[in-house]
Amino acid sequence: MSNSRAAAILTTADLAEAMRAVRTLLDIADLEGAVVDFEATIRSPDVADRIRQLLPDLSWWAQAGKEHGSSECGDDPAACVPITVHDWDHSLASAEPLIAALGPDSAAVRWDLNGWPEVPTAGLGLITRKYAYLTLSVNSRDLYQDEPSPDHTVHVHVRGDQDTARVEWLAAQVGSRFSGRVEIAPL
Incomplete structure (x- = not known):
């Protein structure tokens, strides 16, 4: 197993601003074969119902433990909140309805991209699928929802410390700058 480094490049209370940044970064990325992964901590029965309407085969379990409810047992997630959701490999079009x-x-909504582009003028080579990810942490500042907050953070994933120039370049593309916050993200 390898890891990427998820660098926070934008934190904002304005979800629309975060989504504009995500769309800009998606326009830069190579999207061939890209998919969306979804991890969440759902505390509201209404939210559980809305997410289940979008993802009928949602993979989830009760935070109190699977014996208190899970998708494996065919339980109703709305009756088992709070629940943890880990659902993978969805179409790019599924991201925005899930966020809404x-x-x-x-x-954490993660776009698994085919690559970040080569940018010769910035001295940046091509980064392929293994380290090309983009994550929007919604109502949280971190990838794992350990820091719930009223704002949202856009993270770009790269190989490691040697890719700071790429992080800074991507941040500049959305009118922001690298915050210095980095998380290790198991892939």
């Missing part, structure tokens, strides 16, 4: 359905609950 979250309300105040926190999630």
Whole structure:
């Protein structure tokens, strides 16, 4: 197993601003074969119902433990909140409806990209699929919803410390700058 480094490049209370940044970064990325992964901590029955309407085969379990409810047992997630959701390999078009359905609950929506482009003028080579990810932490400042907050953070994933120039370049593309916050993200 390898890890990427998820660098926070924008934190804002304005979800629309965060989504504009995500769309800009998606326009830069190579999206061939890209998919969306979804991890969330859902605390509201209404949110659980909305997410389940979008993802009928949602993979989830009760935070109190699977014996208190899970998708494996065919339980109703709305009756088991709070729940943890880990659902993978969805179409790119699924991301925005999922984000809109979250309300105040926190999630990490990750776009698994085919690559970040070569930028010769900035001295940046091509980065391929293994380290090309983009994550929007909704109602949280971190990838794992350990820091719930009223704002949202855009993270770009790269190989390691040697890719600071790429992080700074990507941040500049959305009118922001690298915050210095980095998390290790198991892939």
